[in-house]
Amino acid sequence: MPAQSRISQRKMAVFIALSGMSLAPLAQQYTVVSAMPVAAEIVVQCVVTATVLEFGPYLSNSAVPVLGQASISLLCTSGTVAEVALDAGAGPGRNTSRRQMAQETGADRLAYGLFQDAGRTLHWGDTSGSDTLEVPMTGSVVTVPVYGQIPAGQRAREGAYSDTITVQVQF
16 A cells, blocks of 8 residues: 555544544533513503484474484403493483483473483493493404484473483493
């Protein structure tokens, strides 16, 4: 075997032997451990808007009640149940069974009712579990109709009448 070939074989053997060795320095390594707190807060929210309940003209000599409709829009966190209550309004002697609109330029009153159904049989009030409405929330806007009625045969003076109802939503 020629000398050149033996030298190449030795170089190859040394190379193979060195390739299995770690080339990293043999320095001492340390590990430090620390805690990292993680926190989150789930916030439940609800946005409420309502349209105007516009009855239009009322004729006191009419034998037919005047009907109206409005809507309440709810955008609440998905998975919650919103309980919708409507207060008695701002009229004097008010109660949720017989709300009253006040005459804007006088002392007359005009009685009206708010209902949960189109047949106007389910009175809408503010007593939890009695005359409120529970609405399951989906995370999208849910529209809830409000049905109004002015009973026929009320004697009221000519003029504009109004009231303000507070919509309360518990969730």
